[in-house]
Amino acid sequence: MTRFVIRRVLWLILVLLVVSFVTFALMHLVPGGPWSRDKQLAPAVVAALNAKYGLDKPFLVQYGNFLVGILHGDLGISYSYQDRSVTQILMQGFPKSAILGGTAFILAMIVGIAFGMAAALRQNTWIDYVCVMFSTIFASVPGFVLGILLIIVFSVGLHWFPTGGWGSPSQVIMPAVALAALPAAFIARITRASTLETMRQDYVRTARSKGLLERVVLIRHILRNALIPVVTVAGPEFAALVTGSVIVETIFSIPGVGRLFVEAVFARDYGLIMGTVLFYAFIISFANMVVDILYGVIDPRIRYD
């Protein structure tokens, strides 16, 4: 078992190394740099800036310095926000992405599970058909398009919510709904399929034939077992939601990690780009690793691959 976990952790580190190296390489290949601007800086100034930030050293040396910094927990400095370190910037942006993602996650789980179960328990009634149709619809419309339609209807049309920004609860609702729609639909489908599957199991029939109340059967037997697959996708979904949806944050002007990343790319803010990519890659890979390990715990066959 320990060997299994160690192997997964090693893969995690390897993936992070490769992602960071390729990102680093790409970053330096893309034309323009942090000092490029229309009103050109004098060459002497550019040279001095590069020397100060170590950008004049050879490529591999720079990458090496970056790795050494990581080992000390230092993600580097930002070239756009020169008064703060990357870690500080991420610490400011992450809570916003996390709150948004977390709210979306809770919303998605509640709505998804509720509708999925309702559809399964009332299979082939209108509730089922409506649920399947809506879950397909919302599983296909991306958050960015949904966000825009929501803004048009609820901000521009009804004036119920502000179009964006961050700070008050009313600004969380629309982006959270836009983000939650797709996962909710996805979770609803899984829940429905899994509940139908569970309901067909023998132990459910046994429980019913024992004379247990339907409600007890539902809670004690069906619910717990039907939710296993849902719990397994919850991990990666949560990671994906929390690392911030770039486009939704852009539309709603939310200063979260996703938007910071896009702005950093457009500003060639090397420090912030590397820090954010590593941060993202870590969270996503970590979530996948945890799920892998959980699978290994649940299903011993997988450990011996």
Added chain:
Amino acid sequence: MPGYNANIGTQYVFNVTKAKQLLAQAGYSDVSKLPQITFSYSNTGSNPTVAQFLQGQMQQNLGINIVLDPEDSKTFSNNVNTGNFMWAFFGWGADYPDPDDWLPALFGTGAGNNHTGYSNPAFDALSTKALAELDNTKRLADWDQAQQVVMNDAPIIGIFYREGFVLVKPYVKGITTTGMDGALPGDTFYNLVTIASH
């Protein structure tokens, strides 16, 4: 803005016939013989609208199809600074309100922000003279002439100046807007602003 002369630049007005004449003079009465013209710009703010407007005008008035090349802002800056463009959309904001900061940097031979590669000894001479001149009236007259030289050569085509609109609450007193304001209007002289009770 010192040095502002409303008459300079008035020689250029919207005149499609004249434009076609000039094209014919250059040997392109048949515009399909023109090489492909690429217009580069940084894909931010209102630039895409300006660029598409330009494209529409060229197409509808002269029948010339220019190719638009939107680039992200850093790539664009890089290309402009290395001269890697055919026709580009550029902007200029002075660091201080004086022709000193508008003309030599953009049009002087070999100047740092002279991306067009423009070089006219007549302009350089006037420029040197004006920079050294101590008498203000004479100085501004020199700059006038220098500007006219540039306008006649037309290395650039001025399209518009940005305007800013300020909405001020009645209880905010003392806002002084200048041409040098940065991101917020009146920020050059914020220390003069007072807020009355309301």
Added chain:
Amino acid sequence: MAISENAANVSVRPHHTLWGDAWVRLRRNKLAMAGGIFIILLSLAAIFAPLITPYSFSHQDLTAILQNPSAKHWLGTDGLGRDVFARLLYGARTSLAVGIFTQIIVLGIGLPIGAIAGYAGGTVDNVLMRFVDFMYGFPDILLIILIKAILGGGIYQLFFAIGLVAWVDIARLVRGQMMSVKSRDFVAAARAMGGMGPYITERHLLPNSLGPIIVSVTFNVPRAIFTEAALSFIGIGVRPPTPSWGSMISDGYAVIFSSWYQVFFPALAIALLMIAFTFLGDGLRDALDPKMRH
């Protein structure tokens, strides 16, 4: 003589093929049919756009900017006086072209990689799959900006860039198929008869995985369409004057309070097209699933 005698005794079983069955089942799925019909209608409208609207997508009428929908301009005009309905129709061409042509790249890269990984197994497979993992964690935007900067901003380069970040799912799928095909008896038999990798791929792998590949492609098309819209929205998509629903949205966003229809119709168009493809994809997947024979 023997045959005619037996003919009466032989019960005739209707001729079933996988594709025939699939088509019958697909036809019964109303949502999938609705999706398919919508896609076909939209494609026809896009192709015959010049016959449907007298306006060009790029003609600027500067005396008529930001007009509300009217009899003259069915969906109004945008900030440069261009007819929104015309731009919507021609924009469909862009979206459909992107959706379809990126699949060529996706299949061109994903199929070989997946097949090789699945067939070779072992370290080759491991390395390739780690590469796939890495692609998941990778910032697509950087790659796309780089490709555009190096190769230029044309629409073919955009197909290439989007395809380059989207081949991963097909590779995984093909690998899985290859691995399951590889272990089947008829492959061992083929090998015993002297058949090599390419032969097995062509004769056994492809026909068996054609179904799942078709389904995967049907789901990839809307994703590519969405990627193009998102890229155009943040400014690194198609070049003007090529109309794109994504750039229509970003153009119109600034005036969303006064002219909401600028943003509404392209957003609705994207949503409907993606929903249609998803309904169709779901239907195809159910129809081609051999376990669900009636």
